[in-house]
Amino acid sequence: MAGDALLEVERLTMRFGGLTAVDDLSFTARRGEITALIGPNGAGKTTVFNCITGFYKPTVGRITMHHDNGERFLLERLPDFQIPRTAKVARTFQNIRLFGGMTVLENLMVAQHNPLMRASGYTFGGVLGIGGYRHAEREAVELAKYWLEQTGLLARADDAAGDLPYGDQRRLEIARAMCTGPRLLCLDEPAAGLNPRESDELNRLLLFIRKERGVGILLIEHDMSVVMGISDHIVVLDYGAKIADAAPEEIRNDPKVIAAYLGVEDEEVEEVEHEIEETAAAVSGEEGSQ
Amino acid sequence: MASMALKRSPRSILIDLAVTSFLALAIFGVMVGLRTETVPGGLELQPQWMSALLLVAAAVGGRAILLLTVWNRPEGAPSLIPAAVREGAGSAISRVGKVFGPALLVFALLLPFLPFTDRYILDLSILVLTYVMLGWGLNIVVGLAGLLDLGYVAFYAVGAYSYALLALHFGWSFWLCLPVAGILAAFWGIILGFPVLRLRGDYLAIVTLAFGEIIRVVLLNWYWFTGGPDGLSGIPRPSFFGIEFSRGEGGFADAFGLEYSSLHRIIFLYFLILALALLTNYVTMRLRRLPIGRAWEALREDEIACRSLGLNTTSVKLTAFATGAMFGGFAGAFFATRQGFISPESFTFIESALILAIVVLGGMGSQIGVVIASVALIGGFEVFREAEDYRMLIFGLAMVLIMIWRPRGLIATRAPSIFLREKKAVSGSLVAQGEGH
Numbered sequence: 001m002a003g004d005a006l007l008e009v010e011r012l013t014m015r016f017g018g019l020t021a022v023d024d025l026s027f028t029a030r031r032g033e034i035t036a037l038i039g040p041n042g043a044g045k046t047t048v049f050n051c052i053t054g055f056y057k058p059t060v061g062r063i064t065m066h067h068d069n070g071e072r073f074l075l076e077r078l079p080d081f082q083i084p085r086t087a088k089v090a091r092t093f094q095n096i097r098l099f100g101g102m103t104v105l106e107n108l109m110v111a112q113h114n115p116l117m118r119a120s121g122y123t124f125g126g127v128l129g130i131g132g133y134r135h136a137e138r139e140a141v142e143l144a145k146y147w148l149e150q151t152g153l154l155a156r157a158d159d160a161a162g163d164l165p166y167g168d169q170r171r172l173e174i175a176r177a178m179c180t181g182p183r184l185l186c187l188d189e190p191a192a193g194l195n196p197r198e199s200d201e202l203n204r205l206l207l208f209i210r211k212e213r214g215v216g217i218l219l220i221e222h223d224m225s226v227v228m229g230i231s232d233h234i235v236v237l238d239y240g241a242k243i244a245d246a247a248p249e250e251i252r253n254d255p256k257v258i259a260a261y262l263g264v265e266d267e268e269v270e271e272v273e274h275e276i277e278e279t280a281a282a283v284s285g286e287e288g289s290q
Numbered sequence: 291m292a293s294m295a296l297k298r299s300p301r302s303i304l305i306d307l308a309v310t311s312f313l314a315l316a317i318f319g320v321m322v323g324l325r326t327e328t329v330p331g332g333l334e335l336q337p338q339w340m341s342a343l344l345l346v347a348a349a350v351g352g353r354a355i356l357l358l359t360v361w362n363r364p365e366g367a368p369s370l371i372p373a374a375v376r377e378g379a380g381s382a383i384s385r386v387g388k389v390f391g392p393a394l395l396v397f398a399l400l401l402p403f404l405p406f407t408d409r410y411i412l413d414l415s416i417l418v419l420t421y422v423m424l425g426w427g428l429n430i431v432v433g434l435a436g437l438l439d440l441g442y443v444a445f446y447a448v449g450a451y452s453y454a455l456l457a458l459h460f461g462w463s464f465w466l467c468l469p470v471a472g473i474l475a476a477f478w479g480i481i482l483g484f485p486v487l488r489l490r491g492d493y494l495a496i497v498t499l500a501f502g503e504i505i506r507v508v509l510l511n512w513y514w515f516t517g518g519p520d521g522l523s524g525i526p527r528p529s530f531f532g533i534e535f536s537r538g539e540g541g542f543a544d545a546f547g548l549e550y551s552s553l554h555r556i557i558f559l560y561f562l563i564l565a566l567a568l569l570t571n572y573v574t575m576r577l578r579r580l581p582i583g584r585a586w587e588a589l590r591e592d593e594i595a596c597r598s599l600g601l602n603t604t605s606v607k608l609t610a611f612a613t614g615a616m617f618g619g620f621a622g623a624f625f626a627t628r629q630g631f632i633s634p635e636s637f638t639f640i641e642s643a644l645i646l647a648i649v650v651l652g653g654m655g656s657q658i659g660v661v662i663a664s665v666a667l668i669g670g671f672e673v674f675r676e677a678e679d680y681r682m683l684i685f686g687l688a689m690v691l692i693m694i695w696r697p698r699g700l701i702a703t704r705a706p707s708i709f710l711r712e713k714k715a716v717s718g719s720l721v722a723q724g725e726g727h
Contacts, residue, residue, distance in 0.1 A: 105710055109584055113581050116580075
């Protein structure tokens, strides 16, 4: 099943008044692949994310989510909360949005709100203590524990989310998104603010999610070691329009992308290219040694 | 210690005291120094300069003592309270906290039978418990869901008028009217919920405030239905599951072979409101551990994150308004049957403000905090009834002091609703306050 289209974005355009933030963008994210969306600041990456996850309604365009069973969901027509619930698209935020005053475990329980709500008989059964709520809650805790283990946060399950260090908060946000049971995980700059060791751990976590769970990942990232190291496919945006759409090796060697993305003069391109190659070599070297 | 270098120069202290005396004079000179007396032909000013000057002297003297002692300690000086005492106090509070709730419950159950309990104490306890129940109801909306509601008294009014009208016109019993009053109040909670769904912050607070006033003004002007300013009187008093609290044949005392006492009805009312309040508490505690309660708290923490996790924030908000309103409606029905007479005057904004003050003072989201705050505020009002003139002054001063010492209310920590290994209280500084604060 890997390689089938999971998310299809067709002719997506988003205008805010006179400003065209995203201009006629089409791309495909495939099942079981990591697709990276990159581009200079203000290229419209987060706007694309907000359109996909329902926070904005696109001016023009169609966003289709394909499930394994052949079901299709037109995301631009769904209310925002239905996108994670029925179309199974989860997201994280550039500026972390955790429930800071709730514990780590509670954060992951909120993520499982919809199945638990059904199990509690839409609260009525739960208040009266009838129905299978206890059982469902135990299962939800097990799922939360599973993701806490994968993200290395199990020891901090009972601490307030707002008390965690920055890197842990980033991983908790991913764990929380995974607890909704998504088919597509949209990550908005997951490596921002992480140190090299942490972003390496993040790479491993994302590869695990792709391999073990068959979940497609769409990610916005500036950290080239993450982008080049793990993505199967890269879409480059500049001023809201797509300028490249290919595998990492091709993107890496595309002078136009480098110039646009890094905003450098043509004569500096070679120097920057060299730098990127070095980073990428270091990353693949590390991967090989594991 | 005497040789310790002063952190402040004598000159700065003198300037500080001069400013203090000026401010104190400006406040007390007008508020206390000039008293208006009604005399034939209008008002007359009666100066009371002595009291005003005494108050100014007290303010200056108090500040001088603070400046020379507590505020004059050099940087890094050991705290006035030894560390061991502070830690001991902290753990003592948490230990006391575990038994405090149950102890309070036992006390509440035994109160009517204690030797010193008279009619006055029982009436006061009923009043306090009514506010405890209202505080717990509002706590769902404000404390858990983080939606500031300044018009909560509207649901109290809906409950009271529902019971009064149903009982007066159709002769329905209290136990039948109680759920109906709750459902009607919840319905009005949803009606209020719809327009404020998209509102945030101050705007939310203002619209809820207006809603409370609209309900009151409608009750005041819909004369043929609500009796307008005359109110509704002759509302049936409660019966013990059909047995009236009356003297003679067939009354409560007669049926149970007791000597007739007018206290029986009061004791029954006391247990009725205690049961209703405990029901409110039980349901709230239970809801907190259910997905809906966690969704309310998540909504308070971050609404956008809620939507990204597939929570329908519309229904989460509406259920919070409806559930809070329902308990307000129950309390209103109780109020109507207890008073036997209701009018729009009982449902003014000051009531909403008082209930909100109870929730905020107790610590938002804390159930036991609401109890402490109700006892302190409602009981405090009664204690200072003698000092009629200064009651509001003392009340305001107490509120200001508590908000300085405990800006997040008396119980500032949040207890998690679920835990893996160890239940750790979440510090109040991490908990978001939600919309409109």
